[in-house]
Amino acid sequence: MKLLEFEAKALLRDHGIPFPEGGVAVLADEAESIARSLGRPVVLKAQIPVAGRGKAGGVLRAADASEARAVADSLLGAVIKDCLVESILVEEALDIATEYYLSVAIDRAERRYVVLASAHGGVDVEQAAQTSPEGVARSWADPVSGFDRPAAHELVRRAGISSAEAGELAGLLVHLFAATLERDAELTELNPLVATSTGALVAVDARMIVDENALFRHPDIQAEALNRERTPREIEARERGLAYVDLAGTIGVVGNGAGLVMATIDLVSYFGGSPANFLDIGGGGEVDITRDGLLLVLEKPEVEAVVVNVFGGITRCDIVARAVIEAADRASVKKPVAVSIMGTNHEEGQRLLDEAGISSYADIEESVAGIMKTLGKDEHSG
């Protein structure tokens, strides 16, 4: 779950990370008054959960309070990188001497936390890392001893940082690591963490991604952040316990198990179609979830036809069939549905579907080929 910049900063401040002075504004009035109380030039930043907002015009400066108001007016309500800007962070503009990059992430391949540091922070850190990877130093946390002060000093040294700030940077890395673990974050990133012309270290930007699976033990982190990246249909689906993602095509896809659903989506493409969604109804063979999920897909206007692929051991096919029939019955517009089911009672399931006039198959490729043929669009007939 991606946190907005101001949310990440609020959490990380508690762990000893220094941030610029400022505040969050949802109205131009508020932005003006924050700028006035700071009494110096400010930077106004769109609070949206995407990378590259700076280059897309989401980070702007203002010399004084009235300019801040005008800038806030232009940012609030704007759409930047497909995100609606509902809040902005107004912070003192800093005199930047050096930009560092500090982060902690989970390294899947090593199955450990990795701490990164670089003296080449800022908006182009990724390009810099690609052209000269040795510029980003890495240190994998020991599962037992974690990431301590000596390890942090060593990392800073390997990043080629020997300035007066090196010791303080090492301290911040230790804090950042502790914050990452305490908050069950998958990623915490300070880019840039700047040294100002007076030598102060301040984290100008902060990014944090929190593990959704750990939210149950962080009641202070609002789970509604999850909905920021979802379409209205995805939000509705989530509320009903459906694992649903909107896609751009016209063939609805329903299945049990993420791998099976992705394979079905691939088959839709293989047979010349374009998927309208991803929907995983899970392995429990729940009637309500199957019916509600299929109905949600059928009701999407762009959907012309739906393929349902279920392969289960304990899933009862006659129950799945009944759920499919019920959903098809309730749909406001009748659309072709093809079903492939395999599992307990699959003959009974197929019989029920045949009686209801719904095409049934025993093979997940045949159901997709079948639905494309029904629409007159298959590229690989036979």
Place this chain on the structure above:
Amino acid sequence: MSILVDDTSRVIVQGITGREGGFHASSMVAYGTHVVAGVTPGKGGQDVEGVPVYDSVAEAVARQQANTSIIFVPPRFARSAAVEAIEAGIGTIAVITEGIPLKDTVEFVALAGARGATIIGPNCPGMISPGAKTKVGIMPGHIFRAGSVGIVSRSGSLTYEIAWRTTQAGLGQSSCVGVGGDPIIGAGFAEILEMFRRDDGTQSVVLIGEIGGNAEEMAAQYIAATGFAKTVVAYIAGRTSPPGKRMGHAGAIIMGEAGTARSKIDAFAAAGVAVAERPSDVVRLLTR
């Protein structure tokens, strides 16, 4: 022959008194697995369809000489269940639970590594060795049959779909292992491939991967580096899924260049592994 589980596996079901644990314990017993104990703290002394329940893994090990465990406990307790099994000396642990916090998995996977225990999962269907009539998992037993195809997969139901096709084609399986769909897992493709390499009963391998992470790329490197002599056929789900969208398994988030279907297909091609374009191609490629 087989890997990881066979008729010498003496299995504990952790979470046996829960709905899922109880259901699958019965299913495993019916298949032929030696389920020797269940563990649910506080429910020791009960029995679930003839399987004695103990309060701790240590007690189950002492009383029943258990050497394998399968974990069905809810996400917030899974780490402590896994740690308990590792510390009690269990050598092979299947963690079925989905939704375990990443930090917890990092911890118990590291502990298992330090103690020489093998973790399969989490968020996986477990493993089955049909020739030994042993399953430590939730897969339907009737779609498998004894044979020499080894299957290793990141998926659940897609694994059954492909396994069923090999069974229908008259090929059986030596063992089928679901390594799980989470971003951090215990044994990965390379580790399981190495077990298949050393297993005389396995003559070919089917690897079922998906987008996200670099497990397939690492498997391809392992195959190239060892000159893996047995036929390997790969299938990768998610080839046409758009990048950046979160779909199903947490592990299927694509990050940058690494983890795309293209990257995996190219890595396998370079290692001499045939890549099936669709599930039905798997059998064709295995038997050509």
